Amino acid sequence: MSQKITVIGLGFVGLTTALGLAEKGHAVIGYDANLERGSQIAAGHVPLHEPGLETALAKHLGAQFSVAVTLREAVRDTETIFLCVGTPCSEDGAADLSILQEAIHQIVDVIADDDYRLLVIKSTVPPGSTAKTLQAFLVESAGARAPQFGLATNPEFLREGYAWGDFMYPDRIVIGVNGDRDWVRLAAIYAGFDAPVHRLTPSEAEFVKYLSNTLLATLISFSNEMSMVALRIGDIDIPRTFNILHQDKRWFGYPAGMASYVYPGCGFGGYCLPKDTQALACLASTLGMKPDILNAVIETNHRIKMTAIERIAAVSVPQHVIGILGLSFKPDSDDVRDSPAKDIIQGLLSRGYERILAHDPLAIANFAAAYSFPITYRNDLDVLIQVADVLVITTAWCDYRDLRILAGGKSIVDLRYCLA
Secondary structure, three states: OOOOEEEEEOHHHHHHHHHHHHHHHOEEEEEOOHHHHHHHHHHHOOOOOOOOHHHHHHEEOOEEEEEEEOOOHHHHOOEEEOOOOOOEEEEOOOOOOOHHHHHHHHOOOOOHOOOOEEEOOOOOOOHHHHHHHHHHHHHHHHHHHHEEEEEEEOOOOOOOHHHHHHHHHOOOEEEOOOOOOHHHHHHHHHOOOOOEEEEEEEEHHHHHHHHHHHHHHHHHHHHHHHHHHHHHOOOOOHHHHHHHHHOOHHHHHHOOHHHHHHOOOOOOOOOOOHHHHHHHHHHHHHHHOOOOHHHHHHHHHHHHHHHHHHHHOOOOOOOOOOEEOOOOOOOOOOOOOOOOOHHHHHHHHHHHOEEEEEEOOOOOOHHHOOOOOOOOEEOOOOHHHHHEEEEEEEOHHHHHOOOOOOOOEEEEEOOOOOOO
């Protein structure tokens, strides 16, 4: 069903959003505080380079899309207002939400009727901003009229130079809402798109956006750090080695794609990753370079295990029976070298936990031989579940997927985030 929509801010994200929603049949009014930019768009000129927007503007201007001269005109008759304004960095690196807050304040100030308006934050804001800052600011600005305004988040995943295609053919649509009313409205707006639409909390939606961007930034910086290591080593054709790296089947999802690595757990182990990461960091250091990313990878792999121990301690006492589920460093393997379970069990023992039971479909014998821990091993998973007070998943074996049902309400610490 077509809706009346306003888009505030007609830059790269805002203009793409406005024209994309117009393309899907919605009646869209755009507004930009930069009146010169607004007048250019109203005259049929796209004031930035973005393939596809000129054609879309020529198609929809005066029909599904128009440009308002004033903010009051822009929001007067619309139901949903998308905010696509800047959130630049402050001097200390924090996101500056002042432009966004001023836009919210002005919108509330110019709306005189009692109709319900949904304000949708499409600007990129740090996780928790809507719930902890913007919602309170909206309530303060609206006063007694606060119930007539809803607030939701709908982050964009647009690449400059490919924005039109990214908007029209998204791989996923993320919506952060607090209630059914706002969800129904936004789900209807995106009903014409062929993509999964995910309902999340506002903070979750904001976090997904930052997951995406910070991962990309990390991959770029990792690649650059590796190029600097290669330069120090010498006799390495950097483009050729990276192009061969890209031939790894895991980039293409076979048999388990890179997504399986970009997922939280309780650390990496096995024979290869720990020793190779440490060896390359050591080599770079001997060549006079400080490999910050590699060193951070090693440190983070240590800290996540300490965090895992804290999570267990938060729901237990040393007198409890702790059931450790998974001893191999990954499922479908009996390799226990540098298994996260080793460090976690060691940490629990050092805290006075003496009643530890352990299970693994394949690796019990190898683990017992490799580490002389004073713990009890159980081949029968059902018996362990029955005896343990707290259950801890340290390896994402399929055998543990139904643990919530089998545990009967017992405390579970899912360190692999693998339970349904």
